[in-house]
Amino acid sequence: MRTLIFAAGLTIAALPALAGDHRVAPVRDALVQKECGQCHMTFQPGLLPAASWERMMDKLADHYGDNAAVSAEKGAAIRAYLTANAGRDRRGGTPSRITEARWFTHEHDFPAPVWKRPEVVTKSNCPACHQGAEQGLYDDD
Ligand code: HEC
Ligand code: HEC
Incomplete structure (x- = not known):
C-alpha cells in the first residue's frame, strides 16, 4: 500500500504494526x-447492510x-449468514456495492490514476491495498 500511495503522490502516516485488530x-x-470467494475475495457481510445483501441474493x-x-x-444458507452478520445502515441507504457506500467513497477519495494501476484494476480489489482484507483487517495505514 505504501508504494502504491507514494506512487500516486499522496502522503500517508507511518505504517503502524498490524495490531491484529479486526475492524x-x-x-x-x-x-x-x-x-x-471464487471470483473475488470473500467480502465480509459487515461491509454492507442487510437490505443490500437481500437485494444481491435476489438476483x-x-x-x-x-x-x-x-x-x-x-x-438460502448464504443469505441467512450475510444478513445475520450484516453491517448497519449508517444512514447510507442500501448501496448496491461496498465501493458505492458513502463511508467507502469518503475513505477512498483517491485520484483516478490510483484505481487504474495494474495491481489494483478495480475498486473492489481490496487486497491490492489492504494486505489483511481477507481477515477483515483494513486499518493498516
Ligand atoms: C462468477 C463470479 C462471481 C461469483 C461466484 C460471485 N461474484 Fe461477487 N462479483 C463478481 C463480479 C465480476 C463483481 C464486480 C467486480 C467489480 O466491478 O470490481 C462482483 C462484485 C461483488 C460485490 C460488490 C463489490 C464492490 O464493488 O463493492 C459484492 C459485495 C459481491 N460481489 C458479493 C458476492 C457474494 C456475496 C457472492 C456469493 C453469493 C459472490 N459475490 C459471488 C463476480 C462474482
Ligand atoms: C487503491 C487502494 C485501496 C483499495 C483498492 C481499497 N482501499 Fe480501503 N483504504 C485505502 C487507504 C489508503 C485507506 C486509508 C484512507 C485514509 O486514511 O484516509 C483505506 C481505508 C479503508 C477503511 C477505513 C480503515 C480505518 O482504519 O478506518 C476501510 C474499512 C477500507 N479501506 C475498506 C476497503 C474495502 C472493503 C475495500 C474493497 C472493497 C478497499 N478498502 C479497497 C486504500 C484502498
Whole structure:
C-alpha cells in the first residue's frame, strides 16, 4: 500500500504494526467462503447492510454482469449468514456495492490514476491495498 500511495503522490502516516485488530469480522462460514470467494475475495457481510445483501441474493444470476447463481438451498444458507452478520445502515441507504457506500467513497477519495494501476484494476480489489482484507483487517495505514 505504501508504494502504491507514494506512487500516486499522496502522503500517508507511518505504517503502524498490524495490531491484529479486526475492524470487520472475518467470514467464518465455509459455504460462503467457497461460493462467494471464487471470483473475488470473500467480502465480509459487515461491509454492507442487510437490505443490500437481500437485494444481491435476489438476483445472483445477474451479478454485476456475471452469473453467480447457486442452488436454492445454498442461496438460502448464504443469505441467512450475510444478513445475520450484516453491517448497519449508517444512514447510507442500501448501496448496491461496498465501493458505492458513502463511508467507502469518503475513505477512498483517491485520484483516478490510483484505481487504474495494474495491481489494483478495480475498486473492489481490496487486497491490492489492504494486505489483511481477507481477515477483515483494513486499518493498516
Ligand atoms: C462468477 C463470479 C462471481 C461469483 C461466484 C460471485 N461474484 Fe461477487 N462479483 C463478481 C463480479 C465480476 C463483481 C464486480 C467486480 C467489480 O466491478 O470490481 C462482483 C462484485 C461483488 C460485490 C460488490 C463489490 C464492490 O464493488 O463493492 C459484492 C459485495 C459481491 N460481489 C458479493 C458476492 C457474494 C456475496 C457472492 C456469493 C453469493 C459472490 N459475490 C459471488 C463476480 C462474482
Ligand atoms: C487503491 C487502494 C485501496 C483499495 C483498492 C481499497 N482501499 Fe480501503 N483504504 C485505502 C487507504 C489508503 C485507506 C486509508 C484512507 C485514509 O486514511 O484516509 C483505506 C481505508 C479503508 C477503511 C477505513 C480503515 C480505518 O482504519 O478506518 C476501510 C474499512 C477500507 N479501506 C475498506 C476497503 C474495502 C472493503 C475495500 C474493497 C472493497 C478497499 N478498502 C479497497 C486504500 C484502498
